[in-house]
Amino acid sequence: MSAGELPIAETFVSIQGEGKLAGVPSWFVRVSGCNLRCAWCDTPYASWRPEGPTRLVEDLVAEARGSGVRHAVVTGGEPMVFAPVAALCAELAGAGLHVTIETAGTIDRPVHADLMSISPKLRNSTPTAARARELGGPGAEGWAERHERARINPAALQGLLDRHPERQLKFVVSAEPRRDLEEIDAVLTGLTGWSAGDVLLMPEGVTEPAPEHRAGVVRICVERGWRYCPRLHIALFGNRRGT
Numbered sequence: 001m002s003a004g005e006l007p008i009a010e011t012f013v014s015i016q017g018e019g020k021l022a023g024v025p026s027w028f029v030r031v032s033g034c035n036l037r038c039a040w041c042d043t044p045y046a047s048w049r050p051e052g053p054t055r056l057v058e059d060l061v062a063e064a065r066g067s068g069v070r071h072a073v074v075t076g077g078e079p080m081v082f083a084p085v086a087a088l089c090a091e092l093a094g095a096g097l098h099v100t101i102e103t104a105g106t107i108d109r110p111v112h113a114d115l116m117s118i119s120p121k122l123r124n125s126t127p128t129a130a131r132a133r134e135l136g137g138p139g140a141e142g143w144a145e146r147h148e149r150a151r152i153n154p155a156a157l158q159g160l161l162d163r164h165p166e167r168q169l170k171f172v173v174s175a176e177p178r179r180d181l182e183e184i185d186a187v188l189t190g191l192t193g194w195s196a197g198d199v200l201l202m203p204e205g206v207t208e209p210a211p212e213h214r215a216g217v218v219r220i221c222v223e224r225g226w227r228y229c230p231r232l233h234i235a236l237f238g239n240r241r242g243t
């Protein structure tokens with residue numbers, strides 16, 4: 001892979017489903033490959049079993065430019081693993097597109113992002129060895145420990161916050177969200193420069209969350225002044241690729 005190429009699982013035009021820009025028509029590019037392996041990953045074809053061709057940055061930018069929408073979302077997998085993502089984001093911005101990067105926040109590198117969407121992975125994301133084998137095949141068991149070691153990188157999180165005044169911190173919370181709260185507080189306590197308006201809680205799942213799950217997350221958001229983060233694309237289209 002050359003300096004101007006990236007492994008790409010898919011590109012598509014849809015609406016942004018999550019976060020501060022939910023509902024905004026966007027061109028998505030899903031970089032294939034990730035340094036984590038979440039137990040509930042909703043894009044295993046870009047993490048557990050990465051697929052897709054290598055594509056030139058200039059071709060991707062031409063596609064985005066011709067898409068007819070003004071927002072680009074660089075997602076994954078984990079786009080920050082790949083150095084050429086910096087060129088991609090710079091060229092998308094140069095073409096006049098608003099650029100969102102979606103990252104788990106374990107890697108910091110100088111990149112242009114009009115919105116840095118950071119989703120630190122909590123303990124609820126760590127797979128058991130059996131789940132790792134189920135998703136990654138024989139030999140994937142080691143990801144249980146690798147994921148747990150790598151999922152929170154306070155220095156990278158702080159670097160991303162320091163570099164990007166427009167950001168969001170999006171936490172995926174389990175069906176028992178109060179169990180995750182202590183860990184969220186521990187992560188946030190170790191970081192500076194964020195405000196309550198940057199923090200979003202999103203119920204885990206690839207279907208619409210149960211009413212009691214939603215209600216539990218809403219209660220925490222009201223108490224803390226955080227935002228509830230829907231998965232609009234799931235509500236509109238279900239768990240389908242290319243949406």
Ligand code: SF4
Nearest residue numbers: 034037038041047077
């Ligand atoms: S960080 Fe994102 S892409 Fe990577 S395994 Fe977790 S959910 Fe999947």
